[in-house]
Amino acid sequence: MDITFETIVMGVLIVLTGLSAGLCFTWTNAITPGIGRLDDQGYLMSFQQMNRTIINPLFFLVFFGPSLLGFISLYWLKGSPATLMWLLILAMATYFLGVVLVTIFGNVPLNEMLDKVDLNTASSEELGQLRESFEIKWNRLHLIRTISSIISFLILLMAFVQTIKNSIQ
Numbered sequence: 001m002d003i004t005f006e007t008i009v010m011g012v013l014i015v016l017t018g019l020s021a022g023l024c025f026t027w028t029n030a031i032t033p034g035i036g037r038l039d040d041q042g043y044l045m046s047f048q049q050m051n052r053t054i055i056n057p058l059f060f061l062v063f064f065g066p067s068l069l070g071f072i073s074l075y076w077l078k079g080s081p082a083t084l085m086w087l088l089i090l091a092m093a094t095y096f097l098g099v100v101l102v103t104i105f106g107n108v109p110l111n112e113m114l115d116k117v118d119l120n121t122a123s124s125e126e127l128g129q130l131r132e133s134f135e136i137k138w139n140r141l142h143l144i145r146t147i148s149s150i151i152s153f154l155i156l157l158m159a160f161v162q163t164i165k166n167s168i169q
Contacts, residue, residue: 005076006077006080006163007160007163007164009069009073009076009077010073010156010159010160010163011160012069013066013069013070013073013156014153014156014157014160016061016062016065016066016069017066017070017091017095017149017152017153017156018153019062020062020063020065020066020095020099020149020153021146021149021150021152021153023062023063024099024142024145024146024149024150025146025149025150027142027146028139028142028143028146031050032138032139032142035047036135040124040127040128040130040131041119041122041124041127043131043135044114044117044119044127044130044131044134045119047111047114047134048114048115048119051111051114051115052115063099063100063103064100066092066095066099066152067092067095067096067099067100070088070091070092070095070096071092071096073088074088074089074092080163080166081162081166083162084159084162084163084166087155087156087158087159087162088156088159090155091152091155091156091159092152094148094151094152094155095148095149095152097148098144098145098147098148098149098151098152099145099148099149099152102141102144102145102148103141103145106137106141106144107138107141107142107145110134110137110138110141111138113133113134114130114134117130
């Protein structure tokens with residue numbers, strides 16, 4: 001197999017999408033269940049701090065990189081065989097709709113709602129109400145992101161196999 005521009009683009013796209021899927025999986029599998037065991041204040045404070053910490057350049061690269069590179073690669077690879085193009089379209093649509101848009105219009109507004117509250121001055125009743133209005137919705141939306149990112153990753157692996165097949169022929 002020759003290392004071509006197409007294989008490099010696909011490789012970087014797969015790595016970024018895999019990192020994003022891994023991040024989502026880890027949150028679904030360990031982080032949210034772990035902090036879910038905390039009392040209301042501990043849970044909400046933990047979530048506030050993680051939300052504030054995760055916003056950094058490396059996170060943005062891993063999280064938004066697959067969409068940006070994916071859509072650019074659709075243009076760059078437009079002369080590729082139809083099977084590869086459809087796999088890329090499906091992977092990018094899944095990632096963009098199920099990860100990026102769910103985040104922007106679902107999880108981020110919940111994160112912003114949580115960030116506005118001074119948890120040190122809130123009563124235990126207010127903390128309980130805040131957690132109730134946040135936790136289940138956030139986790140459901142995040143599950144959509146997790147499933148979507150994993151599906152996108154798997155489709156990209158299929159596209160990479162298609163790329164390798166094309167380069168052998």
